[in-house]
Amino acid sequence: MKINNFNRWIWLLFIIFLILGLMNPAFGVMAGACMVSPVAMGFFKGRIWCGRYCPRGSFYDQVLARVGKKNRRIPVLLKRAWFRWAVFVSLMAFMAYNLFRAEKTLTGIGAVFYTMVVLTTFIGTILGYFFSPRSWCKICPMGTLAVVAQRGVKEPVTLDSGRCKSCRICTRSCPMEILVHSFKEDGKVLAPDCLKCGVCIQSCPVKALHFGTGRKNAA
Structure with missing residues (x-):
């Protein structure tokens, strides 16, 4: 039985999102679903969204894992709790600042979300190329909230x-x-x-x- 079928192809939705957002920034608001979902599911099943349904996580597994050096490892720094929370606070503050400054329209707000996705994907891709493909997942802000939401380990x-x-x-x-x-x-x-x-x-x-x-x- 295949345990993780979604992960094999859902990265294509991520590519489509990037193309649509480039054509029209308003599509960026769709990123909100991928920000809420891991946290919402975290209350019931832990970080299962990140491992099975996250389009960007699928991209790292199915595409990024096939390029770069073999036997790559996650940097020790990314495993530190203080660093994870420093990244969380920094990115959330950056997003809040840009939402405050943005034009309060679907396009303006969408552009902020789209920019955040592109920025974090760029960072995640660089990390994943030189280190382990899932390095970003150690410091992903939504993943961090999902860990908090589960209050322990749900359905281990x-x-x-x-x-x-x-x-x-x-x-x-x-x-x-x-x-x-x-x-x-x-x-x-x-x-x-x-x-x-x-x-x-x-x-x-x-x-x-x-x-x-x-x-x-x-x-």
């Missing part, structure tokens, strides 16, 4: 300690560099930044990882 990936051989293949395959194997004793991957992307599940050679309490999604 389950780890069957009886099956697990501690081979660490799951850890090496995780795009967020979560130490998946370290949660063997807990039986659940209790990492706030887990994207529920299913990469670790599909990489496990003994099918020890799965969503929920059953193994129907592990195949």
Whole structure:
């Protein structure tokens, strides 16, 4: 069973958005949906939006991951909580300032959102080319809010300690560099930044990882 079908093609919607916004900035308001969705879903399922439905995340996985150096890692600085919040405050302040100055029309507001998407995508692409493709997701403002919204770990990936051989293949395959194997004793991957992307599940050679309490999604 394919766990993450949306992620395979939804990046095309991101490209379409960029083209439409270039033609008419008013289309930029569509970015609001991608800003609200990860936070809204965070209350119920954690960062599942980021791993399965985010168009830009899909672009990083399906396109950016295929270019650049192999075995790229997320910079240590991006994993620091203080840096994540510094990025959050800076970008939110920048967006608020530009919304305040913008013409209060659909085009004016849309242009601000479109600019924010282009700016952060540029930063994310540079980071993803030289480092891990999902580096941006460590400091994405909406991802940060999604982590706060979940208040812990909602619907975590389950780890069957009886099956697990501690081979660490799951850890090496995780795009967020979560130490998946370290949660063997807990039986659940209790990492706030887990994207529920299913990469670790599909990489496990003994099918020890799965969503929920059953193994129907592990195949």
